[in-house]
Every structure is written in C-alpha cells, then in structure tokens.
Amino acid sequence: MTTEHLDAPESGRATEPPPAQSAEPATEAPVRQTPAGEPAPTALFPLPRTGGDPPEPGPVRRPRGRRAFAALLAADCLAAGATCAAPGVTAGGHLLTVLVPGLLTLTVLNARGGLYRPTALTGALDELPALLGHIAAIWCVLATALAATWPAHALGWSTLAGLAATHSALACAARAAVHGVRRAAARHRPAPTLVVGRGPVARRLVDALREHPEYGMRPVGVLHPAADGPDDARWDAGEDPLPLLVSRDSVLRAVAQDSVRDAVFTDPGTDEARTAELFRLLTGQGCTVWLLDLPASDALPLGHRPLTGPVRAPAAAHLWGFRCHRVVPLGPHASGRLRKRALDLVVAVVALLFAAPLLVACALAVRWADGPGVLFRQERVGQDGRPFVLLKFRTLRPADTHESATLWSIANDERMSGVGRTLRRTSLDELPQLWNVVRGDMSLVGPRPERPHFVQRFSLSYPRYAARHRMPGGVTGLAQVHGLRGDTSIEDRARFDNHYIDTWSLWQDVRILLRTAASLFRPAGS
Structure with missing residues (x-):
C-alpha cells in the first residue's frame, strides 16, 4: 500500500536517484515549460485567474430540482390516494393499508426511471409509457398482497385492470398539471444560463434561447474552455452583446452575481483536462450542465457521462432542434457516498479495535x-x-x-533500520491511516493521496492526473492491487484510479479490500 516513487516522463518508469544524505532522497519531477520558456503555472485549475482575491464561491443551489421533485411526488401521492378512495372500491380500507409500501415502491421505480428529473419541456405524454409500466407492476403486487392477507377482499381481474387504469389516468393528469405550471414559470422567468463555446453553433443557440423563452434558459455570458483575453471583453451576440468569461474567477463571479442555473456546452473543447475541470467547477456551484449535439458518449470529457433514462430519449430532449444531453459526474452520488462512508467507518473502527495490540507493538x-x-x-x-x-x-x-514533502523516497535507504524495513515490506507502517479514515480525511479504497509538491507537477505532466481528486484518497486502491506500487508508471496509476472512480460500486470496494488483505500474506514491500 506504500507507493512513492518517481516516474521519468520519457520512459514512464521510476528512476533511482543518486544517494544523498536526506530523509527521503529522490529526484524531483520535471517541470513542463511553456513555449516562451517560462515554467508552467502550478495551479491545479487550468483556467487562468485574474488579479486580486478570487470571489467566494456561491452556495450550491438546488431548490429548482427539489421543488420539481416535491411537486411530482405530491401528484403521485394524490393520484394513488384518490384511486384507493374512489367510490365503488369495496376493498378501499384494506387497499389503504397496503398503499404506503406500494407507494414507496412506486416512488423508487419512478426515481430510478428518471421521472423526478424533468427538463423544461418534459410533458406527461413523454412519461406515460414508463409510468404505465410502473403502476401496472405495483398494482399486481398490491393485489397479490391483498389476496394473501385478506382473501375475502381479493381483487378480480376486471377490478384490478380498472384500478390500474384509473390510477394511471389520475397520475398522468396530475403530472400534466405540474408540468404545465413549470413550463409557464420557465417561460416567464427563464433561468440565467452560460453558453460554453464561441463558434457558429453557440451563436445560433444564443439566438434560439432568446427567441424561445419556453426552454427556460436566458443566456447571460459566453465561455470557452480555451478562451484567453481580458475579463471585460464582450462577445458579439446581436443587439445585446454578452460578457466573454475567460477566467475561473469570472465564472465564479457570474454564477454568484447572475444566479446562473444552467450551462450549455456547444463545444466540449480539445483540452480534456481543462474542460473536465470546468465541468466540475460548474456542477460544484449547483449548475445543471448540458451538452449539445453529442455524436457519441466517448466525446465527453473525462469523468462525465450523459444522463439517460425514459425522460431523456423523447423528442422533447432538445433545444430548438439541437440534440441535448444532461451531463452528470461519474462516480458515487449522494446515496453511494453515504454507503461508502458507512463501509469505511465500520471496517476502520473494527480494524482499529482488533489491530490495537499490533499498533502498540509497532509503536x-x-x-x-x-x-x-x-x-x-x-x-x-x-x-x-x-x-x-x-x-x-x-x-x-x-x-x-x-x-520529505518535496523528495521521493527510495526503497533501500541505508538509514532505514531493520524495524523500518519490516514495516514497509509488510505495509504495517500504513496502519495509522485507519485513523485518517475514521476522521474522514481518507477512504479505505480510493486513489493514493500524494503530496502537494508532486500533485502540481503531475497535474501538469499528466492531463488526467488531477481528475483523481474527485474522490477521497484511499489506504488502498485499484492501482495498488494491480501491482502499481513503487517503481511503476504514474500515468498507469492515474488511468486505473480514474477507471475506479468512473465505475465505482460498493462491491468493487469490497473486492479491492479482499484482494488487499490477501496481498498482505505475500508482502513485496515498496
């Protein structure tokens, strides 16, 4: 689990430095030079900064999504309750008894199907196929539960079909009312929107959004991942020029001052690392990010995917004819992060208790x-x-x-005692990091955290390296269990770490922990 060796960019392998009398002798990573011969900037975020103190990031705002979720959930609850309480339903009292678990299951199905993530032009007819399937499945389960619990009130086939049809009609009508109110609000108060890209497509999109406020977007600025120039520049967009945002600070300022809610990418850009950082900046500020006219999902920047589902496929998923995808970061979302944190706490606390005698012995x-x-x-x-x-x-x-903060360690330092060599070879020197996991600084599984001095250099030398920080650093990780420790390629480690984040699952964490535990019985050291 110990991995601190330098990779030479020419070979992709670590190089042994000449002996030196220091705590951790090493060779520093080379600094990439700009065309002018000056050292490249060391900031992790590739967008340029302006002078002076940067503006404070605005609060992450999600009230629009929460209001849509609450309204649609209320519509589903009212439709279900009205169906069970309808006149002529003789088993109505018993149906209400099983309604709560059935409604919870329906809510889960609708959430998994994307029915609580509507776009500006989503309509009830767009959702109808998925909604019909979910309601039919729930009523079959409710009828089975009713027959098993109260046989005298078992539902016949005709009654069951009538209840499912009534529920579907009421749910569709209630959702249609919610969507109608949302579309009217979007038309009268379109949300401030950033357009990313400065080509012909961006110009046509700005014109379309201005002429069609029903999409609920009002352009307030133009940004391009590779833009350079003064922050007070204007982008010619007809009679009303838009601000041209060229720095990280100007993006944060626009989000905070204009209350930007959406960002539409008309061009993903050619600099993948820079575009990915811009995606993370916008999503971190609570913006909904859209990508226009995407021919294939692999054209997305590293660490993102188009959000698909029953509501994303219909023709309504467009902006005046431009095919549109909502983009979300890969990796664990809120529920996944909670499950990952729960696994970390349980395993780390239990491991600390059982390893307490070993910790004392090592100390x-x-x-x-x-x-x-x-x-x-x-x-x-x-x-x-x-x-x-x-x-x-x-x-x-x-x-x-x-x-030790700026130099790489070597495996066989002359000043390493036999105890130190044994601790490194068996990875027992990593045991105190269990306390880092309990504190929340680290996770059990994740990319190995690195020192700031080398993070800056590796982020410049390897475009995908900075994307590793989307997830907490780990005591072990996918790269480590594949042998990428010690004298191995940092580029390979970054690729494994990003693949782990993009394909994260709780079971993958368990598998990596089991493989790490097995590797302790065949220590190779670092």
Missing part, C-alpha cells in the same frame, strides 16, 4: 529502534484538492519534514 518497536517520534506526519492532497495530514509509522531516521 514500541519503532521507539526502540529509531528513538522518539513514533508517528510520521505528512501533508497530502485529498478530495477536491483539500490538504490533510496523513499518519504513518516512521520508517526512516532522521525524518526531515521539508525534504
């Missing part, structure tokens, strides 16, 4: 062999670029904090 061994200072503390970069202090058992004496 005593380090104290006896290398003197005071059992724990080694080092700053690492975690999720979203936030720094934290990583804990390890000290394996090298002396340990210079500054040098």
Whole structure:
C-alpha cells in the first residue's frame, strides 16, 4: 500500500536517484515549460485567474430540482390516494393499508426511471409509457398482497385492470398539471444560463434561447474552455452583446452575481483536462450542465457521462432542434457516498479495535529502534484538492519534514533500520491511516493521496492526473492491487484510479479490500 516513487516522463518508469544524505532522497519531477520558456503555472485549475482575491464561491443551489421533485411526488401521492378512495372500491380500507409500501415502491421505480428529473419541456405524454409500466407492476403486487392477507377482499381481474387504469389516468393528469405550471414559470422567468463555446453553433443557440423563452434558459455570458483575453471583453451576440468569461474567477463571479442555473456546452473543447475541470467547477456551484449535439458518449470529457433514462430519449430532449444531453459526474452520488462512508467507518473502527495490540507493538518497536517520534506526519492532497495530514509509522531516521514533502523516497535507504524495513515490506507502517479514515480525511479504497509538491507537477505532466481528486484518497486502491506500487508508471496509476472512480460500486470496494488483505500474506514491500 506504500507507493512513492518517481516516474521519468520519457520512459514512464521510476528512476533511482543518486544517494544523498536526506530523509527521503529522490529526484524531483520535471517541470513542463511553456513555449516562451517560462515554467508552467502550478495551479491545479487550468483556467487562468485574474488579479486580486478570487470571489467566494456561491452556495450550491438546488431548490429548482427539489421543488420539481416535491411537486411530482405530491401528484403521485394524490393520484394513488384518490384511486384507493374512489367510490365503488369495496376493498378501499384494506387497499389503504397496503398503499404506503406500494407507494414507496412506486416512488423508487419512478426515481430510478428518471421521472423526478424533468427538463423544461418534459410533458406527461413523454412519461406515460414508463409510468404505465410502473403502476401496472405495483398494482399486481398490491393485489397479490391483498389476496394473501385478506382473501375475502381479493381483487378480480376486471377490478384490478380498472384500478390500474384509473390510477394511471389520475397520475398522468396530475403530472400534466405540474408540468404545465413549470413550463409557464420557465417561460416567464427563464433561468440565467452560460453558453460554453464561441463558434457558429453557440451563436445560433444564443439566438434560439432568446427567441424561445419556453426552454427556460436566458443566456447571460459566453465561455470557452480555451478562451484567453481580458475579463471585460464582450462577445458579439446581436443587439445585446454578452460578457466573454475567460477566467475561473469570472465564472465564479457570474454564477454568484447572475444566479446562473444552467450551462450549455456547444463545444466540449480539445483540452480534456481543462474542460473536465470546468465541468466540475460548474456542477460544484449547483449548475445543471448540458451538452449539445453529442455524436457519441466517448466525446465527453473525462469523468462525465450523459444522463439517460425514459425522460431523456423523447423528442422533447432538445433545444430548438439541437440534440441535448444532461451531463452528470461519474462516480458515487449522494446515496453511494453515504454507503461508502458507512463501509469505511465500520471496517476502520473494527480494524482499529482488533489491530490495537499490533499498533502498540509497532509503536514500541519503532521507539526502540529509531528513538522518539513514533508517528510520521505528512501533508497530502485529498478530495477536491483539500490538504490533510496523513499518519504513518516512521520508517526512516532522521525524518526531515521539508525534504520529505518535496523528495521521493527510495526503497533501500541505508538509514532505514531493520524495524523500518519490516514495516514497509509488510505495509504495517500504513496502519495509522485507519485513523485518517475514521476522521474522514481518507477512504479505505480510493486513489493514493500524494503530496502537494508532486500533485502540481503531475497535474501538469499528466492531463488526467488531477481528475483523481474527485474522490477521497484511499489506504488502498485499484492501482495498488494491480501491482502499481513503487517503481511503476504514474500515468498507469492515474488511468486505473480514474477507471475506479468512473465505475465505482460498493462491491468493487469490497473486492479491492479482499484482494488487499490477501496481498498482505505475500508482502513485496515498496
């Protein structure tokens, strides 16, 4: 689980530095040069900054999505209750008894089918096929439960078909009313929108959104991932020129001051890392991101996918004829993050309790062999670029904090005692990181966190490296269980880490933990 060796960009492999008298001798990663010969900027976010202090990011706003969800959920509940309480339904009292679990199941089915994520032009007829299927399935389950619990009130086939049809008609009517109100509100108060791209498509889109407010979008600025120039530039968009946003600060300022709610990408850009960072900036500020006229899903920037589902396929998923996809980040969403955090807490707490005697033994061994200072503390970069202090058992004496933050360690340092060498070879020096997991600094499984000095350089040398920080750093990870430790390619590690995030599942975490536990019985060291 210990992985700190430098890769030479020419070979993609780590190189052994000449011996030096320091805590962790190493060779620094090369700094990429700009065409002018000046060192490339070290900021992780590729968009340029303006002078002065950056504006504070605005709060993440999701009230529009919450209101739509609440209104549609209320419509579904009213339709279900009205169906069970309709005159002539003799089993109405018993139906109301089983209505709550049935309604919960229907809500889950509708949520999984995307029926609570409407677009500006979503209509009840767009949702009708999926809604009919869900309601029919629920009524079959309710009828079975009713027959098993109260046989005297079992529903006949004709009654069952009538109830399902009534429920479908009421649900469709209620949803049609909700969508009608939403479309009217969008037409009268279109949401401020950023258009990303400056080509002919962007110009036509701006004109279309201005002429057709029923889409609920009002362009307030134009941005391009590769734009350069002053922040006060204007983009010629007919009689009313739009601000041309060219820096990260100007994007944050527009989102905060104009209350931007949507961003439409007409051109994903050629710089994948820069575009991916822009996607994460906008989604992190609560904006809904759309991608226009996408021929294939692999044209998306790293770490994103088009959001598909029953409501995304109909012809309504367009902006004045431009095919439109909503884009969401890959990786665990809210429920997945909660499950991942629960797994981390349970496993880490149990592991700390069972490993307490081993932790004490390791601490005593380090104290006896290398003197005071059992724990080694080092700053690492975690999720979203936030720094934290990583804990390890000290394996090298002396340990210079500054040098260890900017130099790579080597596996066979002469000043490493037998205890330190054993701890590294068995990965027991990583055990204190279980406390980092309990604190929430790290996860059990994820990309290995790196030091800020090297994160900046690797982010410049490897375009996909910065995307690893979409998820908390891990004690172990997919790259580590595939042998990418020590003298291995950083480019390969970044590729494995991003694949892990893009295809995350709780079972994948369990598999990686099991493979890591198995590898402890055949230690190879670092």
